[in-house]
Amino acid sequence: MKRNVAIVGGGQTHHAARRQDVSQPEMVNEAVLAALKDANMTMDDIDAVLLGNMEFFEGQHMTDCWLADSTGAFGKPGLKITTGGTVGATIIAAGAHHVASGLFDRVLCIGFEKQEEGDTNAILSGVAHPLFGRSMAGAAMGFFAMLGSSYMANFGATEEHSAMVAVKARQNARKNEYAHLKLNIKIEDVMNSRMLAYPIRMLDMCPASNGACAMVLADEKTAKDRCKKPVWLRAMETAHNEQFVLEWRDTSSTAPKFSDVAATRVYKKLGVKDPASYYDVFEIYEPATWAEILWYEDLHLCKKGEGFKLIEKGITEIDGSIPVNPSGGVLSTNCIGASAMLRIWEAALQIRGDAGGHQVPRDVHRALATGYGGTCWTVVTSLSDSLED
Amino acid sequence: MTDNALWPFEVEQHITAMSKYYAGKIGSRFYITLRDEGKIMAVKCPRCGKVYMPPRETCGPCFYNMKVDDMVEVGPEGVVETFTQVHYNEPVIPREAPFVYAVIKLDGADTGITHYLGDVDYENISIGMKVTPVLENERQGNILDIKHFKPV
Numbered sequence: 001m002k003r004n005v006a007i008v009g010g011g012q013t014h015h016a017a018r019r020q021d022v023s024q025p026e027m028v029n030e031a032v033l034a035a036l037k038d039a040n041m042t043m044d045d046i047d048a049v050l051l052g053n054m055e056f057f058e059g060q061h062m063t064d065c066w067l068a069d070s071t072g073a074f075g076k077p078g079l080k081i082t083t084g085g086t087v088g089a090t091i092i093a094a095g096a097h098h099v100a101s102g103l104f105d106r107v108l109c110i111g112f113e114k115q116e117e118g119d120t121n122a123i124l125s126g127v128a129h130p131l132f133g134r135s136m137a138g139a140a141m142g143f144f145a146m147l148g149s150s151y152m153a154n155f156g157a158t159e160e161h162s163a164m165v166a167v168k169a170r171q172n173a174r175k176n177e178y179a180h181l182k183l184n185i186k187i188e189d190v191m192n193s194r195m196l197a198y199p200i201r202m203l204d205m206c207p208a209s210n211g212a213c214a215m216v217l218a219d220e221k222t223a224k225d226r227c228k229k230p231v232w233l234r235a236m237e238t239a240h241n242e243q244f245v246l247e248w249r250d251t252s253s254t255a256p257k258f259s260d261v262a263a264t265r266v267y268k269k270l271g272v273k274d275p276a277s278y279y280d281v282f283e284i285y286e287p288a289t290w291a292e293i294l295w296y297e298d299l300h301l302c303k304k305g306e307g308f309k310l311i312e313k314g315i316t317e318i319d320g321s322i323p324v325n326p327s328g329g330v331l332s333t334n335c336i337g338a339s340a341m342l343r344i345w346e347a348a349l350q351i352r353g354d355a356g357g358h359q360v361p362r363d364v365h366r367a368l369a370t371g372y373g374g375t376c377w378t379v380v381t382s383l384s385d386s387l388e389d
Numbered sequence: 390m391t392d393n394a395l396w397p398f399e400v401e402q403h404i405t406a407m408s409k410y411y412a413g414k415i416g417s418r419f420y421i422t423l424r425d426e427g428k429i430m431a432v433k434c435p436r437c438g439k440v441y442m443p444p445r446e447t448c449g450p451c452f453y454n455m456k457v458d459d460m461v462e463v464g465p466e467g468v469v470e471t472f473t474q475v476h477y478n479e480p481v482i483p484r485e486a487p488f489v490y491a492v493i494k495l496d497g498a499d500t501g502i503t504h505y506l507g508d509v510d511y512e513n514i515s516i517g518m519k520v521t522p523v524l525e526n527e528r529q530g531n532i533l534d535i536k537h538f539k540p541v
């Protein structure tokens with residue numbers, strides 16, 4: 001990057017299935033005020049405002065218009081960004097590019113979703129291919145169901161392995177005051193939960209959450225002058241697959257896959273040989289349990305086909321040697337437009353040592369965050385407390 | 390068969406999506422007051438004094454979050470700031486063409502709202518004309534609780 005970029009502040013709402021007490025502007029404003037407070041800034045310090053959510057999820061286009069007052073965007077330059085599930089990470093990438101380029105010094109990035117206000121499954125069917133896919137589309141679950149079936153058939157994992165991911169997420173969420181699904185569950189609870197689309201059960205899926213996240217990005221000078229614990233954005237990579245390329249769901253395929261490709265590019269950029277030891281914590285985008293197991297492999301934390309052994313051995317638990325999603329992840333909180341940003345913000349909190357109850361019990365210097373957008377693309381973001389690595 | 394011997398084929402799709410929007414503190418008081426008392430509430434920014442109609446949560450220029458107690462009754466009369474007559478029908482518009490739209494600034498407000506003009510001859514409308522709202526008798530708590538504005 002032309003200039004170094006740091007996260008100098010951030011904040012989030014409490015996430016919940018119901019936020020009938022607030023309008024969308026009021027909910028988004030909660031996260032904005034939290035981020036400004038954390039950054040020790042006022043809106044006068046902000047050069048530009050970038051906002052995003054899942055397009056049309058609440059039946060509202062151009063949400064940057066409706067929310068201009070409450071986001072603080074009034075009269076300021078800015079962008080509305082929509083890239084599906086990845087949007088929160090895309091906003092951070094776009095914000096970082098604007099700071100790195102020298103165009104702005106301080107950029108406010110906001111991601112949100114108020115899922116209760118729209119017909120999100122209907123709108124999601126509009127993500128499917130309009131000529132060939134839409135009649136078979138129903139929310140995001142089908143993709144993960146087929147992925148899980150394929151994975152079990154190819155590698156010998158069982159439904160109990162995905163249930164372990166479900167338990168880890170909700171038990172971690174109980175330590176996170178902002179998380180939505182704080183469930184004290186065991187493997188048998190997951191196995192007994194309602195089957196939705198084999199092998200995905202109710203507790204294998206993320207909830208539909210309401211919530212927002214906001215972060216302030218700044219140039220190196222601002223970060224060093226004004227921030228006690230800047231977290232540096234060291235590398236970001238985005239990679240796409242095409243929707244009808246089925247490699248992602250055929251887990252035996254060795255063809256290039258968006259998640260693997262993006263991670264490999266990040267590692268190459270930073271000279272990472274062994275990501276499991278290079279990073280101290282991971283915050284990944286797992287709308288379904290099987291997605292997390294696949295991420296282990298795509299991020300090269302283990303060999304292909306061995307991801308389920310990491311969860312089986314407890315390696316990715318909050319106190320394991322490779323902690324993954326100590327926040328509870330997307331499985332516990334999915335306010336779509338905020339979810340990928342929450343991965344980056346939670347990773348930053350871990351590096352700052354400010355994660356509170358779900359802080360991992362080790363020194364955290366580096367963290368990796370991922371997103372899923374639609375079904376076949378990702379943004380991978382690498383964070384560090386140092387500019388030297 | 391050659392490519393240009395093919396005729397265009399259309400694939401029909403249809404998506405129905407329902408929405409409901411929680412109106413927030415300011416919006417809730419606006420709609421409840423309109424429905425139950427037939428009064429129109431705006432909100433006044435305590436910082437800059439601007440009176441917003443329709444009301445909103447945050448004063449953009451001040452980045453100040455206004456409170457329910459900052460709401461003030463405006464109107465009911467106002468003036469036409471600009472207007473047009475619409476000559477086509479759209480399924481989303483609850484009026485049959487021809488009908489008249491106007492931006493109306495209610496007395497005491499600094500910003501105008503868009504609404505319909507009724508009980509008026511199009512040829513006799515003018516900018517600056519004084520108008521007053523005609524309310525529904527059975528109000529539901531939506532913006533069409535004001536049927537339209539008519540000349541004073």
Ligand SMILES: [Zn+2]
Pocket residue numbers: 434435436437438439448449450451452453
């Ligand atoms: Zn003001």
